[in-house]
Amino acid sequence: MIAGICRRSWNARKGRDKYVIELTNVNKTYGGTLKAVDNLSLVIPDGEIFGFLGPNGAGKTTTIKLIAGILNADSGSIRINGKDIRKDALEAKKQIGFVPDTPNIFLRLKGIEYLNFMADMYDVSTDERKERIESLSRRFGMSDVLQDRIQSYSHGMRQKIIIIGVLLHNPSVWVLDEPMTGLDPRSSFLLKEMMREHADSGNTVFFSTHVLDVAEKVCDRVAIINKGQLLFCGTMEEMKDHFKKNTSLENMFLELTESEE
Amino acid sequence: MKNKTLLLARTLIKNGEGLGIRGSSTFTKVALILVFAILIPGLMTGISFLVANLLGILSHIGQEGVVLSWGIAIDSTIVFVFGIFYVISTFYFSSDVEMLLPLPLKPGQIMGAKFLVVTVYEYLTIAVFFLPVWITYGIYMGCGPLFYLYGLIVYLLMPVTPLAAASVIIMLVMRFTNLSRYKDTVKVLGGMIGVFIGVGVNVVMQNVMGTMSQEQIMELIQKGDNSLVVLTSGIFPTARWGAEAMIHYGEPSGLFSILLYVGFSVLIYLILLWLGQLIYLRGVMGLSETGSKRNKSNGLDLEKEVVKGSIIRTYTLVELKLLFRTPIYFINCVMINFLWPVFIILPLIFQPAEANMIHELSKILNKPGTEGMILAGSFAAALFLSATNGTASTSISREGQQLFVKKYLPVSYRQQLNAKILSGFILGFVSVLIMFLFAVFMFKLPLWLGLLILSAAWLPVLYTSLTGLLIDIYNPKLDWDSEQKAVKQNINVLYNMLAGIIPGALTVIAFSFSPGLPLTFAVLTGTYGLLCYFLGKLLYTKGVKRFIQLEA
Numbered sequence: 098m099i100a101g102i103c104r105r106s107w108n109a110r111k112g113r114d115k116y117v118i119e120l121t122n123v124n125k126t127y128g129g130t131l132k133a134v135d136n137l138s139l140v141i142p143d144g145e146i147f148g149f150l151g152p153n154g155a156g157k158t159t160t161i162k163l164i165a166g167i168l169n170a171d172s173g174s175i176r177i178n179g180k181d182i183r184k185d186a187l188e189a190k191k192q193i194g195f196v197p198d199t200p201n202i203f204l205r206l207k208g209i210e211y212l213n214f215m216a217d218m219y220d221v222s223t224d225e226r227k228e229r230i231e232s233l234s235r236r237f238g239m240s241d242v243l244q245d246r247i248q249s250y251s252h253g254m255r256q257k258i259i260i261i262g263v264l265l266h267n268p269s270v271w272v273l274d275e276p277m278t279g280l281d282p283r284s285s286f287l288l289k290e291m292m293r294e295h296a297d298s299g300n301t302v303f304f305s306t307h308v309l310d311v312a313e314k315v316c317d318r319v320a321i322i323n324k325g326q327l328l329f330c331g332t333m334e335e336m337k338d339h340f341k342k343n344t345s346l347e348n349m350f351l352e353l354t355e356s357e358e
Numbered sequence: 359m360k361n362k363t364l365l366l367a368r369t370l371i372k373n374g375e376g377l378g379i380r381g382s383s384t385f386t387k388v389a390l391i392l393v394f395a396i397l398i399p400g401l402m403t404g405i406s407f408l409v410a411n412l413l414g415i416l417s418h419i420g421q422e423g424v425v426l427s428w429g430i431a432i433d434s435t436i437v438f439v440f441g442i443f444y445v446i447s448t449f450y451f452s453s454d455v456e457m458l459l460p461l462p463l464k465p466g467q468i469m470g471a472k473f474l475v476v477t478v479y480e481y482l483t484i485a486v487f488f489l490p491v492w493i494t495y496g497i498y499m500g501c502g503p504l505f506y507l508y509g510l511i512v513y514l515l516m517p518v519t520p521l522a523a524a525s526v527i528i529m530l531v532m533r534f535t536n537l538s539r540y541k542d543t544v545k546v547l548g549g550m551i552g553v554f555i556g557v558g559v560n561v562v563m564q565n566v567m568g569t570m571s572q573e574q575i576m577e578l579i580q581k582g583d584n585s586l587v588v589l590t591s592g593i594f595p596t597a598r599w600g601a602e603a604m605i606h607y608g609e610p611s612g613l614f615s616i617l618l619y620v621g622f623s624v625l626i627y628l629i630l631l632w633l634g635q636l637i638y639l640r641g642v643m644g645l646s647e648t649g650s651k652r653n654k655s656n657g658l659d660l661e662k663e664v665v666k667g668s669i670i671r672t673y674t675l676v677e678l679k680l681l682f683r684t685p686i687y688f689i690n691c692v693m694i695n696f697l698w699p700v701f702i703i704l705p706l707i708f709q710p711a712e713a714n715m716i717h718e719l720s721k722i723l724n725k726p727g728t729e730g731m732i733l734a735g736s737f738a739a740a741l742f743l744s745a746t747n748g749t750a751s752t753s754i755s756r757e758g759q760q761l762f763v764k765k766y767l768p769v770s771y772r773q774q775l776n777a778k779i780l781s782g783f784i785l786g787f788v789s790v791l792i793m794f795l796f797a798v799f800m801f802k803l804p805l806w807l808g809l810l811i812l813s814a815a816w817l818p819v820l821y822t823s824l825t826g827l828l829i830d831i832y833n834p835k836l837d838w839d840s841e842q843k844a845v846k847q848n849i850n851v852l853y854n855m856l857a858g859i860i861p862g863a864l865t866v867i868a869f870s871f872s873p874g875l876p877l878t879f880a881v882l883t884g885t886y887g888l889l890c891y892f893l894g895k896l897l898y899t900k901g902v903k904r905f906i907q908l909e910a
Contacts (some may be wrong), residue, residue, distance in 0.1 A: 111714075130696070165765075165766040168764040168909055169906065187769070188768075190768035197762065201677075203680075205683040206680070209664070210676070210679070217667050217672035218669060223666040227661075
């Protein structure tokens, strides 16, 4: 029924049928008892920024890790541009640029070594990576620190080097887990701008956040998840319709998550 | 102050994971308990028999006390050498240090608590050796209860003096080489200095013994009445007092010795606390900082630095870079290759007597007809050396909570495992190369034989890399908060040692009857070639499946 809402709202808005990210009846349980994702179905078309909202421990990161191929779903299927994340794992993963919620990875590598590593893993040609490293690091103000170890970076700089790293292969699908955390206002603005550009050129951005302001300003559509279950999926307007008009999103959000208590 | 120190020590011990079996599978726990239930009592029984034999001989000449004094001296040395490593990792590299610094504790209290933690670890280390010596001596000599009481006191205070010596050395090194910009380098250098000091002490100890002439020793022996005990005083004074207290437990001199022993140990501990208060904090602060150049002129040459490479090459290089740049990995996975040669070469420089021995040994080795045995021996040595290297057997564990990164990369798990095998193989092969140099230059073996060894001995390295990775992928230790837990407190390293040492021993036994070089070469390369083939198959099927299942 929830999936029904999700599909209907989108179909009404656009009327196309190319799904970039498709989750069908996905389940994930930890340790046999804790149901982190409960029969989740979602479809996200191209050209859209999709916000994934929910309180702490709602199952956002688990869902994102399932989409990125980090976790294996107990049942259900996940397709990225039609490629199944388990059966056609490598092809599916190549479509994705994934930013994890912790930027503390490869700390003992220099920035440039990390970027080269990622580019090699994603099979990016020398010329292409040169051009992209140059432009992205300039845009994020990281050009001068690429020779330093990531260990010496601040939280926000680590976040930025990871974002640069996953964008080197020019993925059509961006999957970002809490990407704004730790970014300074300028970088945060820049990232939002880039997300918009990316979606407007026919690609897809899927990101989780618990900052409702961000969701309200950036997202074309949002989904709200709590205790592994999809509570709502639709545009902001639909969400406002769904609840009483002129209620702030925060109130809606609280209402949504509390009704489950 | 004492209370806070004790409280902190208790918390630190509880927080530690010991051997890290908590959270492992039942199979791992059972296997581990079996290993310890068989190996350690076995070892202790062996030592007991040895001690009983020695006592039988020594009691004839009235020198039975030597068993105790040497037992204590050897234990003190073990404490010292292990202490160097324990102290570096517990005092300085431990991740809890940053958490403790903001607490309202005096530096002396933090250091004192950490000292106690290491002392507890040392109890476990020395128990294996000291308990059989103590108990066997007591039973053999029919000692009274006071002997056991003194023994307990000696045991409980035994780590204090040598560990204090190790702590002071490391604290001074850390205090005066604290270049926070080169944190990792400092850590590695600290570790290396620690090792060299360990070796140095070993050499000095041997020299102390060596400088006494035969006549002097004979004279001491003839004196009887445990006069040889004096010899051990050259190492740690407490070792002698401890031994004398236990030997003369029934006499006033025994009481005097035990009081001296306790008094000295307490004094040393107090001096250490005072020193810790002075220099510990300075060494620790800044360790958590990392400097960066942030230097534009040092800027990036994109033409040179940004070049496409193959997945396997880049992945392997990154593995190696992390091994070289993470101090605790460097010490355990890279430096260990060079430890054995250092332990052999250094005494040679200081002790001409051993050089003679090498000379004699090389004569024996160069006799015609021994080539087969030499090949088998080198094969076994390669098995042993590469099995003691933890690179492959911690290659999944080292990923820790960041294993997820390897999951979203569009690189097949088979390829990732290949790169991990390759990095383990490269580091393991270094020890074979060193062995080759030793064979040709030290033992003067013919070059062709050395090359033959080289052409065969890569197989045991591949074998232990495969077993190591398989063991680690089935039982990875991913839930760690400091890197040392991934390699030092990882039971997989021990499992892989067994996987290498057992076939190594079998190889030596099988070829001890000297079947000739061609047969030895054919059988060994054939057997291990096949073994590697099947292990590789296993890794590509079951291992890959297991990798897919792993979720950090």
